[in-house]
Amino acid sequence: DAKTTQPPSMDCAEGRAANLPCNHSTISGNEYVYWYRQIHSQGPQYIIHGLKNNETNEMASLIITEDRKSSTLILPHATLRDTAVYYCIVRVESTPQGAQKLVFGQGTRLTINP
């Protein structure tokens, strides 16, 4: 029941900006968009999240469209260490108490080329 759609793979040259798209057309008004990445067989690493405004931190920028139906994760200067599977996730509140679970899709396998 993943609520996001991502391209299965992307390539980017080292030093260039990597732009990873994500569609979440059924997102609800109070659902956040989260991005994690997973480097081969390690635990997923939190990158960034947002609700409706664009967000930036030391790792990346998150651009969310005004209608909130899609977003783009931007890695401004990609390095070889950014090669990973990137997951765009809509946090689903599945209980009346508001408890959260993360519903992962298949993600985008980003390869940074030298």
Added chain:
Amino acid sequence: KAGVTQTPRYLIKTRGQQVTLSCSPISGHRSVSWYQQTPGQGLQFLFEYFSETQRNKGNFPGRFSGRQFSNSRSEMNVSTLELGDSALYLCASSWGPTGRETQYFGPGTRLLVL
């Protein structure tokens, strides 16, 4: 601040046995979630604990169970192991009171069932 720790990191069991995995959350975090990752099904939510109570549960059989201790450490148990239980088991912690806080993942326990 130390991250989420999981023990053991690797485990080999045979069918029919049971296994217990342990997770220590980030200091101050009170919520622990468990996920299973397999090549075929991807990352799937198992359950979440907050203040020693199961707050959220995924669609897994009753062979999968968990608990949380007063110090927020959590264990998950799988009884009567099947070959299909071979997976990377991931634990994630968050501060937790609203159920909407960011989750941070540990390195995982890789379980192989023979």
